[in-house]
Amino acid sequence: MLDAAERDAYLPDGAVADLLELTGAETVLDYGAGTGRISLVLAERLPNGRVVAVDESAEMIVHLAERLASVSNAEVIDINGNAVPLDDGSVDRVLALNLLHEVRSERALEEMHRLLRADGFLLVIDWNRDGPSELGPPTELRYRLQEAIAECEKAGFQVEQPPSDRFPYHFVLRAYPANRAAVT
Numbered sequence: 001m002l003d004a005a006e007r008d009a010y011l012p013d014g015a016v017a018d019l020l021e022l023t024g025a026e027t028v029l030d031y032g033a034g035t036g037r038i039s040l041v042l043a044e045r046l047p048n049g050r051v052v053a054v055d056e057s058a059e060m061i062v063h064l065a066e067r068l069a070s071v072s073n074a075e076v077i078d079i080n081g082n083a084v085p086l087d088d089g090s091v092d093r094v095l096a097l098n099l100l101h102e103v104r105s106e107r108a109l110e111e112m113h114r115l116l117r118a119d120g121f122l123l124v125i126d127w128n129r130d131g132p133s134e135l136g137p138p139t140e141l142r143y144r145l146q147e148a149i150a151e152c153e154k155a156g157f158q159v160e161q162p163p164s165d166r167f168p169y170h171f172v173l174r175a176y177p178a179n180r181a182a183v184t
């Protein structure tokens with residue numbers, strides 16, 4: 001289901017990857033990577049960088065390990081309790097794709113904030129509670145845009161909305177860990 005081909009009609013992998021604005025040398029953390037569908041796309045866009053795919057589900061770790069086994073610039077890490085075994089400020093991008101509604105009341109956003117370099121950013125793409133509801137998780141689990149912004153701000157991020165009209169069901173946020181004026 002996560003890998004359903006029809007997802008490309010409303011959440012194209014390429015459009016998601018474009019929003020990360022990669023040069024090809026970054027370290028990208030795919031948080032809640034699931035089956036690794038987007039991790040694979042990201043690895044291809046990182047000839048001089050790497051993707052770190054983390055998930056808390058043992059089942060998904062099996063999928064990830066299989067899918068990324070032959071990808072030399074991809075690493076799979078099984079995490080628990082939102083503890084990612086990477087140093088503070090060690091990643092350039094974090095992708096939270098279809099994850100936010102699953103980590104409500106957890107400290108996932110704080111962990112992402114810890115991991116990001118000061119000039120990096122978190123890209124949140126998640127099912128919009130105010131969007132159409134025939135696909136995706138139950139409405140009551142979803143975030144409204146303003147609620148999602150408030151959650152990110154509570155974790156210490158400054159939030160912007162990149163222009164994006166590619167996703168009918170999802171909102172998109174870029175969350176910066178630091179005062180951007182101080183990072184030049």
Ligand SMILES: C[S@@+](CC[C@H](N)C(=O)[O-])C[C@H]1O[C@@H](n2cnc3c(N)ncnc32)[C@H](O)[C@@H]1O
Pocket residue numbers: 002031032033034035036037038054055056057060079081082096097098099102103106108
């Ligand atoms: C809806 S799936 C999205 C998968 C992938 N990002 C995608 O869009 O194809 C959410 C994934 O996040 C994982 N997940 C949920 N909470 C998590 C957490 N606190 N830490 C790590 N992974 C988590 C789940 O196991 C699941 O694989």
